[in-house]
Amino acid sequence: MNARPVFKSRTTLFGRLLLYFLVVLIVPLGLFSAYYALIGGRNQERYLKNQTLNLVLNDADQVSTVLETYRHKAYQLSTDPLVVSILRTDRLSSDSPESRFLYQLLFSTMRGDTYLASANLVSNSGKVRISTHTFPEVYDLRYHGNTWDMNSIISQNEDVSPTASLISIRGHRTADNGKQVVASILRRVYDEDGTNLGYLVLDLYAEALSGQVNQDQLLDDLLLVDTKEFYATSLLQSDDYGTFDKFPFLSELKGNYRQAALRTGTSITAISQIPGTSLYLAGSVNAVPFEESLDRWFFAFSITMLIGTFLALVLSLLFSRSISRPIRDLAHRMGEVEDGKLQSKEVTSAISEFAKLEHSFNLMVRQIASLLELTREEQQKLSEAERKALESQMNPHFLFNTLNTIKALAKLHGEQEIYTITVKLGKLLRSTIDNHESECTLEESMNLIDSYLTIQKLRFGDKLVTDVFLDPSCASVKTPKLIIQPLVENAIIHGLEPKRGEWRVTVRVERHEGRIFITVQDNGVGFPPGTLPDNLDELANSTHVGVYNIYRRLLLKYGRKMHLSIDSKTGEGTTVRISFPDDASDAKGVTHEL
Known part of the structure; x- marks a missing residue:
């Protein structure tokens, strides 16, 4: 029997399993740490920018809906025949039926919104002055015409189309009822000949907009921005309003006002145009709490990973040993079989696959022993079969020789049909028995x-x-x-x-x-x-x-x-x-x- 080949020293299965377990454990931790160190901060900032921009976009849609609702009310009032008729006559007695009907029209149109907005109607001469609340002095055209007061929305109406609505935030003030006016909507009133008779102004209080935005209370501030006048007013802190000088982060946008998000100091600021208007909505989120929270989470994660790594080392050692021991024992018994010791030895393993492998190996050993016993008998049978095969090869040759004899006799005696049949039959027989x-x-x-x-x-x-x-x-x-x-x-x-x-x-x-x-x-x-x-x-x-x-x-x-x-x-x-x-x-x- 040949000697067993000598193998060079190689890593054992136990060592490889332990190494693989450690690699599987350490590689993800290393990738995660490298990811956080290289791009984790940038991804966090990108995530905050996207979230802030999404919040501002949603709030911009809500503000647009509110403004469109009040703009429609302004259109209804400015085109109502009663309003046109009163402003055309340019006089209105407090006890006249027209006065009563006009008030009914104003309160009917503003039904449910009088605590959120006020409607103000004034003729060009200032003689007719009607309001759902106390008529604002800033709209009184009897004294100064508002042409010099740039904070009055009436002085800004030359910048828009005669039939369009004007939305302005420059007239921020405290109304007589103590509410903060954050935006105003103006429409001109025309008669059938196209003559400008006066103005309708809707003043929106802070509650009209602040109640519809920042529902999740994630934004630190939310500004209504006029980029043409470089003016802004806060919807969350109604006392904060003025030019961009009061809001430095707006200057950092550098003219990029259309759906932009950027880092401004410790905050993330996003701005988006309010659909259907020339105004913008800018919101800011303080990034420091999020960064501190993520740092705390990463620190806790690191501590957990250190403890988990130690436990994984111990478990990897135990798992590797439990897997390698049955393989080691099986390899030892294979070596015995290689030396000629064909003796099966049942060894039960707790791992079903290893138990099946051990059973199959023992079955193979028994089959090898049985096959070796049968080999001698098979060798004898093979010799007998070879002898019979050699004998069977003689039968076709004998048949061909017989056909050749018949063919020769038929040709000798002139029996053409017998000769032809013999030749053709020989070809058929040769084709059917040719097994090459x-x-x-x-x-x-x-x-x-x-x-x-x-x-x-x-x-x-x-x-x-x-x-x-x-x-x-x-x-x-x-x-x-x-x-x-x-x-x-x-x-x-x-x-x-x-x-x-x-x-x-x-x-x-x-x-x-x-x-x-x-x-x-x-x-x-x-x-x-x-x-x-x-x-x-x-x-x-x-x-x-x-x-x-x-x-x-x-x-x-x-x-x-x-x-x-x-x-x-x-x-x-x-x-x-x-x-x-x-x-x-x-x-x-x-x-x-x-």
Whole structure:
């Protein structure tokens, strides 16, 4: 017995498992630490910017909805016929019906909003002054016309289209009822001739907007911004308003007012245009608490990871040992078997896969011992089989020698038919017993058909009419042996011999569109439907061995690219069609029909 090969020193399974466990543990921790150190801070800032911008965008939509609601109210009042009529006459008595109807119109339009906004109506001369609250002095056109007061919205109306609404935040003030006016909406009042009669101003109190924004209370401040006038007013702290000088972070935007978010000192500031207006909404979040919270979380995570790493080291040691011990024992027993000690030893493992492996190894050892016992008997049987195989090779040679003797005698005595049958039979016999090649060309198959039909014509005479055609381009195509001759033989034996009258057999091999088509047709008695099963695989357990043999060999070579069909009608004959690609490597499956 050969000596066991000596292996160079290598890492043990236990060492490798322990190393792999540690790598799996340490690599994610290292990646996480590197990620936080390199880009964690930037990602945190990017996240805060996105969140702040989303909050501002949502609040901008809410502010837009509120402004659009009051702008619609302003449009209703400024175009109402009663308002136009009163301002055209430019006089209004407090006890007149028109005064009563006008107040009813104002309060009806502002129903539910009088604690959030006030409606103010004034004629160009200032004689007509109506308000749902105390009429603001800043809109009294009798004294100064407001043209000099840039904080009055009336002085700003020249900047907009005559029929459009003007929204301004420059008129921030404290109303007589103690509420802070943060925005005003102005519309001109025109008569049918297009003459400007006066103005309608809606003053929005801080509560009208602050109640609709910062619902999650995440923003530290939220400003309503006019970028043309460089003016801003806070919606969360109504006492904070004025030019950009009071809000330094707005200057840091540097003109980038459309959906921008940036770091301004310790805060994250985002700004977005309010849809449908020329105003903007700017919100800020103090980033320091978030950064401190994340730092605390990372510190706690680091401590937890240190403790987890120590525990993982201990557990990795135990796990590696529990996995490597059964493999080590199995390797030791394999070495004993290699030395010739074919003795099984059952060892149970707590791990099911290892237990199965140990059981399989012991079973293999017992089988090896049994096989060694049987080897001597098999060697004797092999010698006997070889002797019989050599003897069986003599039988075909004896048969060929006998046919050659008959052929020589037939030629000597001038028996041409006997001579022809002997020659053709020899060719048939040589083709069927030649086992060196499993395939032959279609030309060889057709030569075999010619030999077989020659014998049958000598037997049946002019009663048998044959039509054999081989496309020259198909001559060199190789197919499994004996796929046409059995079909011709079936046609004569089962189809023609029971029939009276003329017998006709047609065999054609043609090429069309890259496929080979083989057709075997007879005008015999045929067979009724149901004689053959729909699925040719079922022929394996039937008496139609020849057809099944052809089907299986074609299936193995061409797969699903092969097509086999058998059509038969009682009293009219049978047609067998076979087609397959001329390149067998293209085959992937099988189809067949009956």
